[in-house]
Amino acid sequence: MAVTEDRVISGLESLRSSAPDGLAERVLDGLGLGDAYIKVEGPIGPLFVAYGTHGIALVERATDAGQFEEEFLQTFGRPVHRVERAPEWIERVIQARVWGSGRHVKVPLNLEQLPDFERQVLMKTLEIPRGEVRPYAWVAAELGRPLAVRAVGNALARNPVPFVVPCHRVVRSDGRIGNYGAGGPSAKRALLESEGLDTAELERLPAHNVRFIGSKTTHVFCYPSCRNARRITDEHRVSFRSVEETRRVGYRACRVCRPVDAPFRVAVA
Amino acid sequence: MDELPARLATDLDGSFADLVRTHQDLVFGVALRVVGDGASAEDVAQEAFVRAYRALKRYPAQRVAELRARPWLAQITVNLARNHIRARRLHTELDEAADRVPSTEDGPVKLAERRDDRRMWARLLASLPNRYRLAVAFRHVEGLSYEELAETLDRPVGSVKSDVHRGVALLRAAYDAEQRHIAQKEAV
Numbered sequence: 001m002a003v004t005e006d007r008v009i010s011g012l013e014s015l016r017s018s019a020p021d022g023l024a025e026r027v028l029d030g031l032g033l034g035d036a037y038i039k040v041e042g043p044i045g046p047l048f049v050a051y052g053t054h055g056i057a058l059v060e061r062a063t064d065a066g067q068f069e070e071e072f073l074q075t076f077g078r079p080v081h082r083v084e085r086a087p088e089w090i091e092r093v094i095q096a097r098v099w100g101s102g103r104h105v106k107v108p109l110n111l112e113q114l115p116d117f118e119r120q121v122l123m124k125t126l127e128i129p130r131g132e133v134r135p136y137a138w139v140a141a142e143l144g145r146p147l148a149v150r151a152v153g154n155a156l157a158r159n160p161v162p163f164v165v166p167c168h169r170v171v172r173s174d175g176r177i178g179n180y181g182a183g184g185p186s187a188k189r190a191l192l193e194s195e196g197l198d199t200a201e202l203e204r205l206p207a208h209n210v211r212f213i214g215s216k217t218t219h220v221f222c223y224p225s226c227r228n229a230r231r232i233t234d235e236h237r238v239s240f241r242s243v244e245e246t247r248r249v250g251y252r253a254c255r256v257c258r259p260v261d262a263p264f265r266v267a268v269a
Numbered sequence: 270m271d272e273l274p275a276r277l278a279t280d281l282d283g284s285f286a287d288l289v290r291t292h293q294d295l296v297f298g299v300a301l302r303v304v305g306d307g308a309s310a311e312d313v314a315q316e317a318f319v320r321a322y323r324a325l326k327r328y329p330a331q332r333v334a335e336l337r338a339r340p341w342l343a344q345i346t347v348n349l350a351r352n353h354i355r356a357r358r359l360h361t362e363l364d365e366a367a368d369r370v371p372s373t374e375d376g377p378v379k380l381a382e383r384r385d386d387r388r389m390w391a392r393l394l395a396s397l398p399n400r401y402r403l404a405v406a407f408r409h410v411e412g413l414s415y416e417e418l419a420e421t422l423d424r425p426v427g428s429v430k431s432d433v434h435r436g437v438a439l440l441r442a443a444y445d446a447e448q449r450h451i452a453q454k455e456a457v
Contacts, residue, residue, distance in 0.1 A: 003444045008437055011390040012409035019297035020311055024289045027318040033282055053286075083283025085276065087290075 025053040035080040037068070040094050042163055043194040044187055047098070049164075050080050051090055055108030059161045061182055075113060075160070097164045100130040100195065109161060117148075121155040128169040131195040132225040133202065135173040137262040146263050149173075157181050168192060173262035175206025197225060210239040212259050214251050221246045226257035278334040281325055289318055292342050295411055299343050299421075302406040303350035304357075305395075313353050317346040340420035343413065347403075347421060393443050401436030408433045 028034045037050035039062050046062040050072055058072055058080075065082065072080040086094070089108070096105040107126060111119045124139050136156075140148045156167040162182040168191045172178040177199060180188035189199045205211075205224050213229040214221035216236040221243075222229035240246045243253070243261045253259050273291065276284040293314065300313035321342055325333055394406060407413045407421060408429075418433070419426040 003441050003448070005437060005441065008440050008444065009409050011386065012394065012405065012440075013412075014387050015391055015394070015406075015410045016412070017294075017298055017301060019293035019314065020307065023297065023311060023314060024286070024293050027289050027293075027315055028286055030315070031285070031319060031322055033285055033322075036283060038283075081282060084280050085283050087284070087287050 028053050032079075033081075035072070035076070035078060036083045037072070037080050038083055038086045038090070040086070040098070042098055044183070044190045047163060049086070049090065049094065051086075052076075052110050054112070055110040056090070056093065056161055056164055057110040059164050061187075093164065097166070107164065109165070111160070114160070117143075117145075117151065118155040118158065121152050122159060122161070122165045122167075125156065125159075125167055125170055126165050128166055129227065130166070130169075131197050132223070132227065132257070133169045133171045133192065133197065134223060134257070135262060136170055136178070137173050138223075138258070138260055139170060140263075141260040142258070146260070149263060153178075163191075171202070173206075173211070175203050175211075177203060205239075209241040211242065211261075212240040212246060214238045214240055214246060219249075219251045220254050221251045221259060222254040223257045223259050226254055226259075228254050228256055274336040274338060275334050277325060277336070278330040281322075281333075285322055285325070288321070288338060292338060293318075295339060295413075296342050296346050298411045299346045299407065300350045302403060302410065303347060304353055309353060309357075310350075313346060313350045317342065317349050320345055320349065337417070337420065339413065340417040343407065343411075343417065343421040344423070389447075393440055393447075396443060397436055397439055401432050401439060404429050404432035405436035405440070409437070 025034070035050060035052040035057070037048050037058070040047050040049055042061070044061075048058075048060050048062045048065070048068045049056060050058040050068075057076065058068075060068055060071070062068075069080055069082075092105050093107055095101050097107060109122070111122060114122070120143050121139055124142050128134050136149045136152045137146070139152045139156075140146050143152075145151070152170070156170055157179065159165055159167040159181060162168070168180060168182075168188045170178070177185050177188055177192075179185060192199050192202075202225065210224065212221045213224050213226075213232060214237075215228075215232045216238055220228065221240055240251075243259065246253075273284065273287055277288060296317050297310055297314040300317065301307065301310035304310050304313055324345075325336075394402060394410075397405060404418065404422070407418050408415070413421060415426050415430050415433070418429045422429055
């Protein structure tokens with residue numbers, strides 16, 4: 001029986017191939033179009049966002065374009081040019097990460113110039129949901145380095161991509177808001193408020209020795225800003241000052257926020 | 270639907286990356302059909318985009334805004350690829366192209382079959398006379414429309430259409446002949 005035309009055409013279609021990996025990058029780098037930056041609106045004022053073919057590389061509050069370009073040159077050893085409109089993937093990442101709209105997106109970041117540990121800290125921080133905070137000690141514990149709290153703080157202070165990697169969502173275990181590289185504590189507070197967090201409440205709780213919130217019905221305890229903690233009604237809400245205390249009454253840690261004690265608290269407990 | 274040319278016209282440096290990412294498979298594929306091997310096709314594709322960028326930089330904004338990117342890029346690529354093989358003075362060999370077909374999720378056996386099948390089609394396609402081979406490949410492998418194909422090859426639509434039909438008919442005949450040949454061998 002003779003072969004049909006459809007069979008021939010589907011055979012031909014099977015020969016279609018994709019461009020090899022890295023072709024676009026080589027073209028763009030060769031043309032000097034590898035790195036660009038745009039000005040976008042941010043929740044507490046405009047931002048400069050620089051990106052290369054490998055991802056977002058540098059984010060800063062937009063004040064002085066010349067200074068931003070200079071800093072890029074110093075950090076990466078190559079110039080960056082300003083464009084008026086970002087490629088779609090950048091817009092999607094900004095919408096999702098800075099404004100919290102849209103579902104989960106892949107966030108390509110160019111963190112090649114950072115030491116391993118700093119990169120790990122930033123990738124972990126990327127997991128903290130919008131409108132929630134975690135202590136520095138949580139990041140350290142999650143990375144399997146529970147004592148490296150100060151190193152986490154230093155890594156976040158040097159975060160080259162604030163707003164995209166939400167270092168503002170990492171606070172001190174004692175409830176104080178902590179420092180912030182992109183404009184100090186007041187900017188950090190404004191940013192958290194813009195995500196719907198009550199920062200006054202956030203700071204008030206630990207002052208009253210409330211570090212964790214538990215539910216009398218589920219016997220699960222969380223960080224106060226965890227979405228699961230916020231669902232607990234006043235009537236079923238119970239507060240704890242340490243993980244040790246939750247153990248005594250047989251509560252288990254929330255699987256979403258995975259609360260831990262700060263290392264110095266374990267030592268005193 | 271396609272607002273990319275309008276963006277290229279107003280902000281070439283900012284939107285050229287989108288052009289490259291959107292059309293890199295087509296440009297690479299077209300180059301591969303002409304030059305036959307992946308490494309050369311990659312060189313040609315890269316050069317084609319550089320030429321495209323320089324051309325866009327020269328063109329008046331109006332012309333950029335009205336650009337039909339696919340046939341335009343395909344044409345640049347075909348011309349460069351032809352120069353490339355002229356310089357190389359080698360015959361087009363499509364078997365190699367079939368060898369570097371991207372991997373699939375299939376297991377080893379299925380993949381081997383698939384590759385054999387692909388290799389067969391690549392071989393049959395390669396055996397077509399030049400005139401039909403590129404027309405068939407650009408239409409049915411790379412998925413250009415007849416209008417895009419006509420523009421790419423700088424020939425009337427009717428003429429490329431008849432080349433594609435004739436080429437597909439030749440492929441059917443070649444396939445049938447090959448199957449008969451295999452059947453005869455097995456019968457002996």
